[in-house]
Amino acid sequence: MSSKSPTEAVPVQLRGVTKRYGSETAVAPLDLTVEAGSFVSFLGPSGSGKTTTLKMISGFERPDEGAVLFGARDITSLPPEQRGVGVVFQNYSLFPHMSVARNIEFPLRMRGVDRSIRARKVREALELVELPHVAHRRPHELSGGQQQRIAIARALVFDPALLLMDEPLGALDRRLRESMQLEIKALHERLDVTIIYVTHDQEEALAMSDQIVVFNQGRVEQVGTPQAVYGRPRTLFVADFLGESFSVSGQVADGVFAADAPVALRLDVDAGVGNGPARAIWRSGSVTASPPAGDGSWAPMPTTVVASAFAGDRLKLKLRVGSGTEGIVSMGADWPAPPPGDALDVYVDRKRAVVVGAGEGAEA
Amino acid sequence: MAPVAAVRRTVRALPVALVVMLLVLPSLVVVPMSFSSGQILEFPPQGFSLRWYQAIASNEVWIEAARNSLAVALAVVVLSTLIGGPAGIALGLWRWRGRSLFLGFALVPAVMPPMVLALGMYITYARFDLIGYWGLVAAHTVMALPFVVLTVMSSAQLVDPTLLTAAQSLGAPRWRVLVEIVLPLVKGGLAAGAIFAFITSWDEVVVAIYLTDPTFKTLPVVMWNQLRERVDPNVAVVATLLFAVTSLVMAYVVLKGERKQRVQ
Numbered sequence: 001m002s003s004k005s006p007t008e009a010v011p012v013q014l015r016g017v018t019k020r021y022g023s024e025t026a027v028a029p030l031d032l033t034v035e036a037g038s039f040v041s042f043l044g045p046s047g048s049g050k051t052t053t054l055k056m057i058s059g060f061e062r063p064d065e066g067a068v069l070f071g072a073r074d075i076t077s078l079p080p081e082q083r084g085v086g087v088v089f090q091n092y093s094l095f096p097h098m099s100v101a102r103n104i105e106f107p108l109r110m111r112g113v114d115r116s117i118r119a120r121k122v123r124e125a126l127e128l129v130e131l132p133h134v135a136h137r138r139p140h141e142l143s144g145g146q147q148q149r150i151a152i153a154r155a156l157v158f159d160p161a162l163l164l165m166d167e168p169l170g171a172l173d174r175r176l177r178e179s180m181q182l183e184i185k186a187l188h189e190r191l192d193v194t195i196i197y198v199t200h201d202q203e204e205a206l207a208m209s210d211q212i213v214v215f216n217q218g219r220v221e222q223v224g225t226p227q228a229v230y231g232r233p234r235t236l237f238v239a240d241f242l243g244e245s246f247s248v249s250g251q252v253a254d255g256v257f258a259a260d261a262p263v264a265l266r267l268d269v270d271a272g273v274g275n276g277p278a279r280a281i282w283r284s285g286s287v288t289a290s291p292p293a294g295d296g297s298w299a300p301m302p303t304t305v306v307a308s309a310f311a312g313d314r315l316k317l318k319l320r321v322g323s324g325t326e327g328i329v330s331m332g333a334d335w336p337a338p339p340p341g342d343a344l345d346v347y348v349d350r351k352r353a354v355v356v357g358a359g360e361g362a363e364a
Numbered sequence: 365m366a367p368v369a370a371v372r373r374t375v376r377a378l379p380v381a382l383v384v385m386l387l388v389l390p391s392l393v394v395v396p397m398s399f400s401s402g403q404i405l406e407f408p409p410q411g412f413s414l415r416w417y418q419a420i421a422s423n424e425v426w427i428e429a430a431r432n433s434l435a436v437a438l439a440v441v442v443l444s445t446l447i448g449g450p451a452g453i454a455l456g457l458w459r460w461r462g463r464s465l466f467l468g469f470a471l472v473p474a475v476m477p478p479m480v481l482a483l484g485m486y487i488t489y490a491r492f493d494l495i496g497y498w499g500l501v502a503a504h505t506v507m508a509l510p511f512v513v514l515t516v517m518s519s520a521q522l523v524d525p526t527l528l529t530a531a532q533s534l535g536a537p538r539w540r541v542l543v544e545i546v547l548p549l550v551k552g553g554l555a556a557g558a559i560f561a562f563i564t565s566w567d568e569v570v571v572a573i574y575l576t577d578p579t580f581k582t583l584p585v586v587m588w589n590q591l592r593e594r595v596d597p598n599v600a601v602v603a604t605l606l607f608a609v610t611s612l613v614m615a616y617v618v619l620k621g622e623r624k625q626r627v628q
């Protein structure tokens with residue numbers, strides 16, 4: 001429980017892990033390394049294989065192919081109760097017939113820990129989640145947020161080296177979810193534990209993670225820091241899934257992206273993008289209606305307003321570029337929202353454009 | 365709105381009224397008859413006395429029969445929960461090949477006419493010399509099993525399967541998941557099943573007539589014999605006592621269920 005916990009955080013490695021249900025492939029051969037002590041989010045749409053991957057790490061599903069390693073140890077065929085992994089479920093899964101204290105004590109009893117040590121550890125765990133006064137209550141006498149905190153305490157009390165959380169905040173309302181995000185983050189900083197956190201909420205993943213693994217259809221689309229997957233998406237899917245973006249279609253030829261007519265825009269691209277159809281993508285911060293004067297990197301782009309919405313400190317605009325692609329961007333709200341149908345000249349930052357291939361294999 | 369509510373109330377009251385008029389009242393006439401001071405079983409009874417209760421209390425035949433009935437019923441409770449409990453848990457918690465077939469078989473004794481059961485059992489058990497205590501225990505256990513299986517199965521179906529997953533992830537091997545999580549959560553179903561098993565055996569007469577012999581008789585069998593020989597208030601006393609035990613047990617179940625509902 002304390003930072004000098006006896007079990008040290010371990011790296012987790014998936015090597016060519018595959019899972020099929022009948023003829024359907026839930027997880028395609030997947031390679032992934034989660035560093036010891038890091039906070040990694042699995043992010044992806046429903047059915048993309050996040051839970052299945054997590055279950056192969058916790059031992060509740062056996063991969064059809066490939067291996068799962070904790071450190072140097074191959075645990076592919078170790079049953080779940082011997083993996084020593086803490087798991088937190090979306091619906092809390094507290095045992096209704098036991099008091100909160102008995103719930104937290106459960107993993108210690110299963111490990112034959114001494115009664116006096118158990119009592120101390122339960123107390124510490126309750127203090128860790130700041131609920132020392134609920135020890136004698138039954139789970140149904142707690143609020144949803146409190147139940148989830150007890151579930152976390154129970155999953156941490158036996159000092160697991162690895163904590164898996166499958167949409168742990170999915171059942172909570174938005175505000176509670178945000179404060180719990182901070183609490184979980186703080187816990188991670190205090191404890192020496194590797195956390196793998198499943199979510200389909202990109203803001204949650206961006207706010208909490210050291211690394212984000214973006215899943216799509218049983219495959220990993222991109223692994224990287226929040227800044228990288230948000231600012232430097234490698235595929236159109238990642239760009240779309242991680243938040244508002246604005247894009248124009250075009251063609252890449254010999255390291256230069258040329259936007260389709262009528263947009264007149266040319267961008268130098270990285271070596272990674274091959275010749276063929278492509279898209280240039282911008283995040284909200286690199287699209288504006290009024291570019292700073294004297295900065296030569298802003299290029300004008302004629303658009304049509306499709307819809308607009310006021311969002312407090314920002315205006316949310318859905319814009320169509322001449323060639324037909326639509327995108328959503330936010331801008332400062334210090335000017336009246338233009339009505340749909342209006343022409344609007346925006347400026348995009350050439351330096352912050354991300355060009356990704358849009359040919360076969362890439363999603364439109 | 366009011367007429368609708370009235371109709372609804374009538375519809376709800378109707379089955380209760382039918383049960384009371386056709387079942388409870390006719391059964392209840394034995395109660396006043398048991399306090400008769402006369403010589404023969406009649407309604408309305410003549411006078412009031414406890415003489416027939418005293419007669420029963422000092423009659424070896426009745427006491428012996430009551431002891432036999434209780435011994436059979438208790439053994440049936442133990443055996444049917446030991447067999448039906450695990451079966452109900454397996455049926456309620458997991459889907460497996462042959463599950464429906466298994467369930468069908470487990471329920472057969474509940475839908476068989478008692479006469480058919482009795483005759484079949486008599487013929488087979490006699491061959492293995494199973495007439496008497498153990499034969500009756502075996503027969504009643506089979507008859508009680510459907511109730512135990514059904515009640516345990518329905519409470520096992522209410523157990524959230526992720527609780528089992530959670531327990532396993534916290535380090536519990538399968539058998540400990542069963543003992544620590546499943547058993548406490550199906551306790552109510554087991555208790556209800558045990559009580560139904562007790563009642564099934566306690567007042568069962570058709571099979572008991574076949575599977576008992578002159579040296580071993582249960583209460584309902586002695587009652588049956590007495591009714592055919594002579595009609596005195598003895599039978600009414602025993603019927604009243606049987607009825608009282610069964611009602612008390614049922615009242616306990618119902619009240620406990622009500623309280624549990626209120627807690628949740």
Ligand SMILES: Nc1ncnc2c1ncn2[C@@H]1O[C@H](COP(=O)(O)OP(=O)(O)OP(=O)(O)O)[C@@H](O)[C@H]1O
Pocket residue numbers: 021025026044045046047048049050051052053200
């Ligand atoms: N037990 C199962 N039997 C058959 N198919 C399954 C099973 N579990 C998952 N699948 C399939 O595998 C794919 C991946 O499912 P998975 O539960 O891993 O998705 P997920 O990314 O966790 O989605 P969500 O965000 O909705 O929880 C889905 O297409 C799903 O239908």
Ligand SMILES: [Mg+2]
Pocket residue numbers: 050051052166
């Ligand atoms: Mg899932």
